[in-house]
Amino acid sequence: MKYIDEFQDPELARRLLDDIHATATRPWALMEVCGGQTHTIIRHGIDQLLPDTVELIHGPGCPVCVTPLEVIDKALEIAARPDVIFCSFGDMLRVPGTDRDLFRVRSEGGDVRVVYSPLDALKIARQNPDREVVFFGIGFETTAPPNAMTVYQARKHRIPNFSLLVSHVRVPPAIEAIMTSPSCRVQAFLAAGHVCSVMGMDEYPALAERFRVPIVVTGFEPLDLLEGIRRTVRQLERGEHTVDNAYPRAVRAGGNPAARAMLDDVFEVTDRAWRGIGTIPDSGWRLSARYRDFDAEHRFSVENIATREPAACRSGEVLQGQIKPHQCEAFGTTCTPRTPLGATMVSSEGACAAYYLYRRLGVTPTKLEASPVA
Numbered sequence: 001m002k003y004i005d006e007f008q009d010p011e012l013a014r015r016l017l018d019d020i021h022a023t024a025t026r027p028w029a030l031m032e033v034c035g036g037q038t039h040t041i042i043r044h045g046i047d048q049l050l051p052d053t054v055e056l057i058h059g060p061g062c063p064v065c066v067t068p069l070e071v072i073d074k075a076l077e078i079a080a081r082p083d084v085i086f087c088s089f090g091d092m093l094r095v096p097g098t099d100r101d102l103f104r105v106r107s108e109g110g111d112v113r114v115v116y117s118p119l120d121a122l123k124i125a126r127q128n129p130d131r132e133v134v135f136f137g138i139g140f141e142t143t144a145p146p147n148a149m150t151v152y153q154a155r156k157h158r159i160p161n162f163s164l165l166v167s168h169v170r171v172p173p174a175i176e177a178i179m180t181s182p183s184c185r186v187q188a189f190l191a192a193g194h195v196c197s198v199m200g201m202d203e204y205p206a207l208a209e210r211f212r213v214p215i216v217v218t219g220f221e222p223l224d225l226l227e228g229i230r231r232t233v234r235q236l237e238r239g240e241h242t243v244d245n246a247y248p249r250a251v252r253a254g255g256n257p258a259a260r261a262m263l264d265d266v267f268e269v270t271d272r273a274w275r276g277i278g279t280i281p282d283s284g285w286r287l288s289a290r291y292r293d294f295d296a297e298h299r300f301s302v303e304n305i306a307t308r309e310p311a312a313c314r315s316g317e318v319l320q321g322q323i324k325p326h327q328c329e330a331f332g333t334t335c336t337p338r339t340p341l342g343a344t345m346v347s348s349e350g351a352c353a354a355y356y357l358y359r360r361l362g363v364t365p366t367k368l369e370a371s372p373v374a
């Protein structure tokens, strides 16, 4: 298959691995930012093929995982209202809130619908002018442009019964938060290629310079990951810290100007809470004043939400790369994809789900080392 097979070629993978092994002479810790990259790494065993000196730390780039519990609980409250049709991508339906999830709300009579595009939700709003239609808009710079476009269309075509429950987050402030954490061990980043295909790379040189870390924009197929790792290790060994684009087939320096213009029109930068991590300044978007009428939080006045995280869940440490998923005692026992305690076990991009899907037979909790990753 075009753009798939040629990036899974075993002979090329062998050559890239040989180069990485020949280059790495000291211990290095690299963080792959995106959960999609984490799944490729674990699925193909890429981390197990690297030299022992090269460690991959899984980053917080799973959109479902970092959506704060308070926002999930607000979604549940809005979705339970009889006048509301609540629309979402399917992976949000099993994310546990404090007391229930969206599947439970649906089983109790809530009109919760899975859609494949925010424009589907707008269509439902047109078809149901006597109902409030809310779309759950979460995610990074990748999912924000279509959500911005949908709100733009709702305003342009005067569809007043549509609104967006917004919880969008941005990668560069998260990198800054990771690097300023006292427990940070990250020495380089594999930046998420799809984020850069939208936003370009403008925000990264200042971060690379300030923290003296290589940042290599990397794709999602096995050869993309190996090439990103190879370039990163080469920089580390040479004492360099530049921004490098290892995903040129999708990423241009300036990103996607039309998508960025839409984001600038509809959203404004704001502080955002990240589940398991806390509030990161300027790390998200909310609807700008011109579009505030389409903000579901504003429209439904969902405030004073009291949240309660399950005590056993260590997803915050997983998301910050402080432990690997199998080092959580609940992994594979009380927490599985069928009975998830945390969002990192639900999402198709969550690190806990990746370890459960591809590695649970090799790393059961009974084999755990007692302490977090050193």
Ligand code: SF4
Binding pocket: 312, 313, 314, 315, 316, 318, 325, 328, 329, 330, 331, 332, 335, 336, 340, 341, 342, 343, 344, 345, 352
């Ligand atoms: S295995 Fe389950 S309980 Fe443990 S950190 Fe992951 S999601 Fe949370």
